[in-house]
Amino acid sequence: MTLIDKAFVTNCIFADNGNMNNEFKQLSGREFPRFSGIKTFFRLPIAQIQEKFDVALFGIPYDGGVSYRPGARFAPANVRDYSSLGRGFNMARGGVSIFDKLKIADIGDCSTVPIDQAQTYEKIEKFVTEVVSSDKRFVSIGGDHSTTLPVLRALRKKYNQPLNFIHFDAHLDTYPAAWGCEYHHGAFARHSVDEGLVNPKQMMQIGIRGPLASGDDLDFVKKNNIHVVTVDDIREGSLAEVIKKFPVFKGPTYISFDIDCLDPAYAPGTGTPVPGGLTTYETQRILRGLKIENLVGADIVEVCPPYDPSGITAMAAVDTMFELLCLMGENK
Amino acid sequence: MTLIDKAFVTNCIFADNGNMNNEFKQLSGREFPRFSGIKTFFRLPIAQIQEKFDVALFGIPYDGGVSYRPGARFAPANVRDYSSLGRGFNMARGGVSIFDKLKIADIGDCSTVPIDQAQTYEKIEKFVTEVVSSDKRFVSIGGDHSTTLPVLRALRKKYNQPLNFIHFDAHLDTYPAAWGCEYHHGAFARHSVDEGLVNPKQMMQIGIRGPLASGDDLDFVKKNNIHVVTVDDIREGSLAEVIKKFPVFKGPTYISFDIDCLDPAYAPGTGTPVPGGLTTYETQRILRGLKIENLVGADIVEVCPPYDPSGITAMAAVDTMFELLCLMGENK
Amino acid sequence: MTLIDKAFVTNCIFADNGNMNNEFKQLSGREFPRFSGIKTFFRLPIAQIQEKFDVALFGIPYDGGVSYRPGARFAPANVRDYSSLGRGFNMARGGVSIFDKLKIADIGDCSTVPIDQAQTYEKIEKFVTEVVSSDKRFVSIGGDHSTTLPVLRALRKKYNQPLNFIHFDAHLDTYPAAWGCEYHHGAFARHSVDEGLVNPKQMMQIGIRGPLASGDDLDFVKKNNIHVVTVDDIREGSLAEVIKKFPVFKGPTYISFDIDCLDPAYAPGTGTPVPGGLTTYETQRILRGLKIENLVGADIVEVCPPYDPSGITAMAAVDTMFELLCLMGENK
Amino acid sequence: MTLIDKAFVTNCIFADNGNMNNEFKQLSGREFPRFSGIKTFFRLPIAQIQEKFDVALFGIPYDGGVSYRPGARFAPANVRDYSSLGRGFNMARGGVSIFDKLKIADIGDCSTVPIDQAQTYEKIEKFVTEVVSSDKRFVSIGGDHSTTLPVLRALRKKYNQPLNFIHFDAHLDTYPAAWGCEYHHGAFARHSVDEGLVNPKQMMQIGIRGPLASGDDLDFVKKNNIHVVTVDDIREGSLAEVIKKFPVFKGPTYISFDIDCLDPAYAPGTGTPVPGGLTTYETQRILRGLKIENLVGADIVEVCPPYDPSGITAMAAVDTMFELLCLMGENK
Amino acid sequence: MTLIDKAFVTNCIFADNGNMNNEFKQLSGREFPRFSGIKTFFRLPIAQIQEKFDVALFGIPYDGGVSYRPGARFAPANVRDYSSLGRGFNMARGGVSIFDKLKIADIGDCSTVPIDQAQTYEKIEKFVTEVVSSDKRFVSIGGDHSTTLPVLRALRKKYNQPLNFIHFDAHLDTYPAAWGCEYHHGAFARHSVDEGLVNPKQMMQIGIRGPLASGDDLDFVKKNNIHVVTVDDIREGSLAEVIKKFPVFKGPTYISFDIDCLDPAYAPGTGTPVPGGLTTYETQRILRGLKIENLVGADIVEVCPPYDPSGITAMAAVDTMFELLCLMGENK
């Protein structure tokens, strides 16, 4: 094979005639330095959705729903870039090599309309519907948190039941309409419950903290008996004990990981940071401690590169993506 | 015209005929996006000091006393800017809405003289005297820590007794004169004790750590029996236990919060950072745990925006300001 | 209550009883250091629109129309901040003191809806209508360039004729619809002509350069005989000669200054920079050389603070704002 | 076609069965916002070298030869990212649409060895040999300037004669060995002449300036009668006149564009910036003015992303890449 | 003494006739502000190695062995700069004044060859050999982690036995060869064991975490029975208990402190950050808890200034350097 062919195969191609990189291996850092090559998630091949693999990775570059700092539209490109540092052997889970266990591919970005949320919602829902129609699981990178709603709509239809829902966030995201708009990034959780997309009884919100504009948001979660795990809750007693008490999630389950569940020290690059948050160590431990029988999809949202001068937020996102994939590797 | 009147006239305004925003509400983020509008602390109205309200917020933009990185002069503008993200409902205190409970206003900045500390000290003392003469409490944003001394001088006169004093800091600030100057930012605590402004027996220094230039600073606090709470002290045992042991502060009490009590990871934007510091979660918990009967004033100092590329230090300051206001809401 | 009234009440104030700063002076830097005080444009008073003054300054914080980097929503706050450095005596125009010649005030920001362009357009048009109804001229700070269209709609109604239009930009902004959306930031000039808001025969586009996506944009300006002044045109021969050839604009005239007419070296903080642009010196000279009988309004758009680490783009905006005010000072 | 198929085809694929994007179109910004999608140069398809197209784009991520600031290894990824802003219609050349005129593709990055220059040189020479063996022209993105030498070695073999050589740079790059190493980034031009890879009589160095360590570098160019065009030369008289005097380059010609020919104001993100340099406007005009009959290859080197906080250096590189492609479009 | 003499003596000189600053005092911050003066480590005098002092400080500016972000070559200059903030009185160790207890000097930087690792290795080994031949202990600032290997080679010869080795790191650094190169920065620990430079039975790796490329690295440490202390290990139970279990190190001992043992929140400025890491408080406590009878040398590596916008990584390095010196002060 010529040098160029090698770059071609390993850098970024999957062809539908099946003769190239159909083992869905990462481009090796031992052969191609990690700063080189066209950037795909985890240096995995790009694939068409009809190919045979297990988990699709894609971006949803839309930040039209944010109330403060925009910029999450650049997250998919930025996380692809830093994911070149992402490796696959998880020491903390007894040595699973996730890219051996699962076939994973980058399928590109969902098309979006920066100016028009309604159009964007349609496109996201359609895109996710196509993904799950091919019986893939997926992890996506947003985008602001308003993008999770159409994802859940697609999943609700696919699974024909409300999903179990694990929601990492600093905010409850049950905020009322703002400026006459229902679908801003602080309201998606409320809509998810109200539209019956998720089951509030199998819903857990982790990392919640900080001042609210009023008590309304809290009233919503109380009324719906949603299980809220605040930072205070996590830091009462040992982390191991806290995690042990988490329930088992049995049906189709979705995880939405808003990067602002992390403290601004750990994730400065986000739209609406809240002091007093979690550490990456805590979210790693929690993600490793979750008991989920069927994780069908997950997203990481609100990574905002313009405010992340050293890339630590993007790296936290890559690490979280890795843990989410390991969770998928444990399904069943 | 008094100094405050002058600030009022030139900065801008609250109309004394009482027909405008006399409920001291925040500009609603649900109506005006949080990135919009002229920046006042917490989007509160600007008021003349003679108006009827409870707590005055103002800036003291002076950094002429620093020994290393200047820039704290930009803190009042920067904190005003980020305080647009500040909300009022404190979930962690059982749901108090502080801006309903207290009437709070922005009264602008104290005038300062960047070149001349003596003049600046006079202006600060006069400004604070005017504030407390109108029976307001206050929270100010410095400025370097040398600005706290004239504030305490004004309070000492008003209350006619040494104040109880809670001092968050990485440093003891009992350092000797430097370069022939007594009033640099590392000596204010020593002067506060020596001038009888604060009561060393009702004084607590929290967050202390790190190498000192010599043992002199420490000798001062030992000699005066000041209660020093180091980071080691806070991390022995559980946080809840540590807090439980804090004494009750009964007389007029002042809090000075040097942002460098936080670790540089949580507050990179400060003049003389010291590794090994507190987290925002810890200071939140401590602030919520303090038992103060009469908090008459507080400041947040040493926020240095040029070294805060993602604004996380400013956001920590806003969050602290909120907790200080909640403490004032619990007075009596 | 009108929109402006609302902004006035909540943002804060100029007292209508006329006894405060009714000479519309800048807060003096010789008395209050320029880093101090609540930030208004050029340290001017905040005023209600019904007060007696000549020129209103306001922000339009909306960036929902951008195709690449958002962030211009933070421009009004950022330009207010740096405008503290703005002085009033123009040596280059023979010594006019603009803040003596004209009464100028900050009237706050137009309310916007980050998620919804249609609502935002309505609000902008209404806000500007109120401004011009009170017979004020104005300079606004965007916002992305899509915000200029509703401004022109309001002016078209007020003046009952298409306006003369001077448009500084790297781009023609006559681009077709994108993603099914007509009103993105690269199409406003086309709509302004097509809606009859401006007179293409009294229209001049300055600073144009760079690769286009296709020839369509150019076809539009050719078809409409719009006077396009490219960077090449400006740098053929001496600047003085180029300026001398500019026509006299006689009727009501509007200037829209997209900061990206400047080279990225001079204005890195913008959404879609194009190398090979103008220098601030060139735009100063051009602005000083324009012959306009009746400049009724102007805007500065596409200032994007997250990409402006040293503030030079904001400072270029402040300087341009000053030159625009001087142009207004020469009306008639 | 499904949404995902669309993303697949347009985002990044060329399959060797010829049925996808074989017209080598850019992914349209009007359909997919420019911040979305897997990043390839100019949003062009990735292709295997054996496909039928005209110009190959690739990266050479190696910075082991720098004497001061490393980081150019990140340039290929960074320039790919910003090249999403790159459009194809060149107004300044009378309206050529370069991506219609030439079929251009991204072929990924040459593999390199960060620690070992000798190995890297072999790989580069082999890679370029493969590219030119398929009768493609190319533009590459370095890497530091030491990477140009093996490129020229490959071309020398292909064309069987020394090449004409146009070299944009602040430095002569004829510096002696340093630290016992011949092949640092300041010596490649000397080696290129000494190895007979380029014809010093058909060689032009543009943008030269600044202090040298000694007169040795200069002696080399004098001895070899190399045509040196300093910044002073360019700024004597009008740019048009200077350009008119450039010779016609008739045989196979190579351009190496060191981004530090630009002034640090225009290209801060480079390894060894030198004040007093060219503007992007000047290099655009020079590139448009060059008369080259057969441009066989070109590189852009020394783009150093860690020192380019607003991306203006990367954008200058993208713009230069576009002009180089337009030059190739004019061959013969 | 004249003012200039004073600056001369205190800023940076040690002369071999012994009459200047032969007490190896720090330049006093109380006399010369900490931002002033020529930058040496901790404002200590520069000395020739043959002078009489205890500990030599020097830099090893080489980053040619990194796999991702270069830049550590700037660490010695950067750490010297921030070490001006470094003080000598260690409150946490019962009040030792380290610069009174030990005579410490800055001896400059080891010469390196950025392009050539083999030459660099020789120079480092020779330089360290000269240092230890004069019976000095030392702390050096790298450089990437590949620089530790030749340091250990020199020590192995000096002490004529494998050293005890305490290794702080996020990574095991037992990675196989990459790109055909053995001596990249992720393999030094493997070589140190394989070459018999360190005693794997007296070796402890602290701070290990995160995904690996494969299980190979781990196999190596298991096979060699190296004592690995992961972040999980440190956070099981109380820190005090964990530390208590550390063994006593009796023979000649070396500490290599890779700054990436810290979490990216605490040390963003490093080449290959890994989320979920240690805090500076934890490494301080661990360093204070180590029981070492004869610490003969130490290094701090992988500080990468281009990614450290607020200097917090450099400050963590300075603080670590201080703790390492205190450990040396406790020898015997």
Added chain:
Amino acid sequence: MTLIDKAFVTNCIFADNGNMNNEFKQLSGREFPRFSGIKTFFRLPIAQIQEKFDVALFGIPYDGGVSYRPGARFAPANVRDYSSLGRGFNMARGGVSIFDKLKIADIGDCSTVPIDQAQTYEKIEKFVTEVVSSDKRFVSIGGDHSTTLPVLRALRKKYNQPLNFIHFDAHLDTYPAAWGCEYHHGAFARHSVDEGLVNPKQMMQIGIRGPLASGDDLDFVKKNNIHVVTVDDIREGSLAEVIKKFPVFKGPTYISFDIDCLDPAYAPGTGTPVPGGLTTYETQRILRGLKIENLVGADIVEVCPPYDPSGITAMAAVDTMFELLCLMGENK
């Protein structure tokens, strides 16, 4: 010589027994990479003032006189750092090697008192007096522009006559007292004239532009017939012609170069930037064109590192320093 001795000699030492580097050579970049070594100006030896050399380089780290952005206190350290890139062979002056022609040394920093301008002024005057008493010329790096006044006081005494004075600046620096303080950084030129330190008839101010607070500053220069060269003046006609008209300066002459004479695009890192300024190319040409018979001293002021993320301002300062030294090399 051992490796360490070599580092010792070349990195940074001058010993008064005369046996080391008494030829005042730069540390060679060909032997020690430019990123290595203890940082002195231009990698020159540190010397005691009584040694035999021609020109002393030193820093004046004081920014207590600024009205807006502080930070110039860090300029000496920062310029020392970047001056490692500084070379000595000036191609543009026909090949002078300045470090061969003149013996130049770094003598450290003048001690200053950040809080107290009066004390600082005394120290500066004394320090400069000592320098010129030893018959050295000098170039210093400030510090803000208020530091030039005491320098001129020392020179006035030494030369016993008012000096010729060439002043590069955006501002006239003839501003009145501010906040009751005479000696802020915008007033030094007025004081220099009023105290008779400089001869207004042999005074030239270059680079002046921009809005003033009022006409007062201008009145002062008119009244004193000071030769003001605005940016407009420089850009009328060709640069060569403008320079040709400059007068010959015959007596002892001083140059003060405020970096803000440059446009913010070229020097973002300064305290009070003004758009529309000079380019580095223009100041190079002007500095090369000056005709000065006896340049006795010079300073570069207002370099403010916290606002200079890519170091281009520091590099402009280094380049200017080099041109100033070349001017000194041409004395007589």
